[in-house]
Amino acid sequence: MNWTKKIYQGRLALLSAVLLAASAWGVCASSAQAAPAQAATVCGTGDHGLLQKLQTERAASGASPLSFSDVQFLSADTGRAAGNGFMIGTSDGGCHFQEIYEGQWNFKQIDFPDNVHGWALASVKDTAASYLIATTDGGSTWKRMTDTANAFDSIDFRDSKQGFGYSLTSTYYTKDGGRTWRLIPTPANTRGAEFTSASSGYAVVVAPGAGYRIMKTSDGGATWSLSLKSAFAYPESGRVYANGDQVYALLYGGSGMSQTSYSLYASSNKGRSWSRVIAQDTAGGGPAPGTGAAQLTTGPASGKPGNMQLAGNSAAFLFGFSPAGEKVAVGRTYNGGKKWTNLPAIAGYDGLISFTGVKEGWMAVRGQHASSLYSTGDGGATWKLKFAFKGTEQ
Template identity: 50%
Template sequence: MTTKSPITWKRIGTLALSLTLAWGLGPVYAQSGVSAAAASSTCGSGDHGLSATLKKGSGVEDKHLQFTDIDFLNNTTGRAAGEGFLIGTSNAGCTWQSIYTGQWQFMQIDFPNNVNGFALAQMKDSAKTYLIHTTDGGSHWNRLDTPGMQFKRIDFKNKNEGYGYTYNGAYRTQDGGLSWIKIHTPANTRSVAFTTNKQGYAVQVVPGSGYQLLRTADGGKNWTTSLKVASATWNGADLYANGKQVWAVLYGDAGMSQQSYSLYASGNEGRSWRQIFAQSTAGGGPAPGGSNVGKGKGPADPGGHPGNMSLIGDQTAYLSGGSPAAGKVGIGRSYDTGSTWKNIDLKDPGYSSRISFPSAQTGWLVVTSDNSPAVYQTTDGGTSWVQKMLLPSERD
């Protein structure tokens, strides 16, 4: 099924061609009703004249717009997704354009190149998650059938090869999501990540004991336990891997708008691990493995909730976070696979966020909470941030 934006577009001849070459996001069109003043707004300011178009096209004219994810191919070109819309930039957020508006409520976007992209999305008033695919940069989307597979995360290495992860399993595709091969994973698996068809990692729950971190070097045929983490509760996990580095977020309980969780890192393909921190909270109780060596908190303390991670090379890692209790967002970072760790708060409102770092120093953060939905850029590894897009919040 193909879903097309309901917006009417008008080609602008030679100007459109020049913008296409400059922006790299595919053909650029002028939207009916967008004024010349909005098109020439100050670099990186406000909503870039897009709010009215996005609200109308996504069908939320009587509600507020909300971001859900962000994905950058390089330091200048990327996309930010929301509930019923997708926007893009190819000049580092100086200007943004509407790419898609319609029925799809994006949850995660993944573009292996500037033309082919994949997303997990829902439809309005439906809890079912679909895998969808675009071949024109995101303007139009086709639904891909995934019978019996409810993906919670996708990771495409290129336009053909990728992985889909469910709550307790993993699948691999070699034809752009048209068909999937189930990967053998241990019983009671709660998160999986593969860097190649052979090298993979899993988090396993052991009732009455806690979590186990495992690795495979033969595509899941055999799994080896490399770390056991004691925990009285086991409420899920997230795994991230790139090159030789692997990171595991292990969740404890949550309560009073606070989240207990621990962060572990490996710099040698999961053979050995170190605990980076164990964030125990009054509302959530002890963090997994919190009685061992872990000290400190995650980003956006107090009681911050983790967002997602971006890994660069074999050593650099970033973790986003947000604190409903404090009404702020932030990141944590390491340049040495967790030997040292630093948390940095953004001095801007919000309580949940996601990040995309295409390089070690340049990254993007999107506030996904409904207060002050905005996109920020850093060029110094998260030490300072500049706002590049701001949509009207629920309080406006």
């Protein structure tokens, strides 16, 4: 779940987001102002009673129960979470949630660069084909961008017009809100890419039998230069995460027995130099890919790597989950990867994170009997339950 790295800064931006949320979700501004005392004293947690009819209908028909597939917040207070046929949102930090959407779309990824314009990768009901859809009213209504399915694995919109679409081997760029796309040239054997602008980007490249290469471009893919060379006999794939000077390369090894071997490399100078942060070997996945000494031999939850979130100039968070161990956790750094800490785990099978700052973040977790949303105000050290679809065997 490419989860987005959009950060609202300043009180003006936060106020704008909250007001836009009220408009987009059909919440009357005057009524919101009329009951400030109740909002301050009554803060619901757990099951907020939303989508009860849809839950009942799905249970009666034998369909999969409601479950979160993505979560994205624009600030600590304002954000959305979506899943199979629904989207909900909050503008007060999870004290209250509103139903934004209920319908045919099963959301795989949502991406809102602001509180009005949004895009998503979604399928119709339980079909396999994935479509790019868009909204201009905060998520209440959606329009399919093309009549045919797309091959994107993830999307990343930087504003209401410019965005990127990624598959394992290709990168596409749009400057008209997703109506048209152009292919950005990437090196042969690319197995994951990340662009921070139309000109600047990184790619994970597999050299068969020789290992990984992290390549970078500053001219829109016309030319590429070597950033990191990492030996590994059996390369699989990788992900790059970039924000300003911060760049992280997450290199995947083998998988087996609900385990995945992986390495995490960090750069604090746009890829000019790298340090190995995590190198996790597993019995089921074999040795961790790459070379060089690592700070840690296990990642968060001692399990599989999930999505990353980068915040500010030096903070980064990695989600980890262990299906066999039934736990999820977050690892973090506040100094560009020089010191990495794996934080305490909570119960769950898998999930993903959305951080809006160095302390504030949200996590969607799928557990044995619930699909839940948690928030943190201390950088992932502790988590508080905010919403749960309970009584659902996953």
